[in-house]
Amino acid sequence: MTSDIVFFLLAAISVFTALMVVFSKSPIYSVMWLIACFFSIAGHYVMLNAQFLAIVHIIVYAGAIMVLMLFTVMLLNLNKESEPHKSILSKSIGIITGGMLFLVLLAAMRSTQLGPYSAPETTDVGFVQKVGMKLFTDYLLPFEMTSVLFIAAMIGSVVLAKKERNI
Amino acid sequence: MSELVNTSTPQNWYLLLSTLLFSIGVMGVLIRRNAIIILMCIELMLNSVNLLLVSFSAYAGNTDGQVFVFFIMVVAAAEVAVGLALLVSIYRNLGSTDIDVLSKLKG
Structure with missing residues (x-):
């Protein structure tokens, strides 16, 4: 417990x-x-x-x-001084919307029928060895693609944050 | 070590927790006007989904879910870098990170 x-x-x-x-x-x-x-x-x-x-x-x-x-x-x-604030009305509407979303998801969760649960045989699914083996065998191509994504993000953020020249 | 996932904690509790965190993130996106805090709330939502994936992966004894979480983290890191660069650019041009200032497209 x-x-x-x-x-x-x-x-x-x-x-x-x-x-x-x-x-x-x-x-x-x-x-x-x-x-x-x-x-x-x-x-x-x-x-x-x-x-x-x-x-x-x-x-x-x-x-x-x-x-x-x-x-x-x-x-x-x-x-704190420069912090913009929404009106009370739109704040309360936002809070109500978030609460409603929670209730809807909760209702969807309650109505699901779960089958009988059987505990997995292995509990070492999250160890470095297992995740690494999976990452470098089955998911090798997506793993390599993340480097392309990172280069794109790096170049993009440098270009976006650079001071703009007046054209 | 194997007693840690003793599955005595029902998985429903993890479902409940990540639903709650996701709803809090949605609420934050709706009620705040500062773009940086909206970005942080989006991170919160991504993290609640990650928690759900890890719990399913651990309870099913399947490693694939954790690999997905790894990729979600990669995408989140790239997203934050580009988002913050956009924010810096917006702040430089408009002098504010208030999203209600960005209403030029409204026409």
Whole structure:
């Protein structure tokens, strides 16, 4: 039952930090809460025995993406004073819409009939060896294609962020 | 180590958690006007889907789901890089990251 307690703790942290991302006033605080949320999701991955993904998740999200976001927020000098706000009406409409989406998905989940569950024989599906073997045999072509995607993204972001010359 | 996925935690709880996180992300996209926070909420939605894929992969004993999660992370990283470059460009031209300023197409 220890795993249940850990699950609920991590789930509570995830949901709380996700709500704080949406509702905190300053963009810097939102980024900080998002980092906490990503760490709790990495904890979920460890609980699910997906060690490779847990480490990659921390390196990619907390290490790269969040640093990029934080730099951009600081570069653009966004603070609480310059923060635009929607009207109360459209905010409440947004909250109601999100809640309705949750209810619809929940109803769809409740009406599914799950077959009898049989536990898998192997629990090492998330280990580095298994994921690496899969990645470099069955998914070799998509894996190589990601390098093309990254080059395109790199060139694209450099071109977009470059100072425009007045033509 | 193998006791960690003892499947005593029902998978429904993971379904519930990722649905909740996805809904929070949608809510954030709808109620915030700052484009950076909208980008962060999109990241949140991608992460909830990743969590769902990993839980299905772990409960079914199949590695393919985790490879998909790896590719989703790759696409998310590229998306954030291009999105932030666009934001910097928008901020330089308009002096704001408010999405309601970007209404030129409205005509």
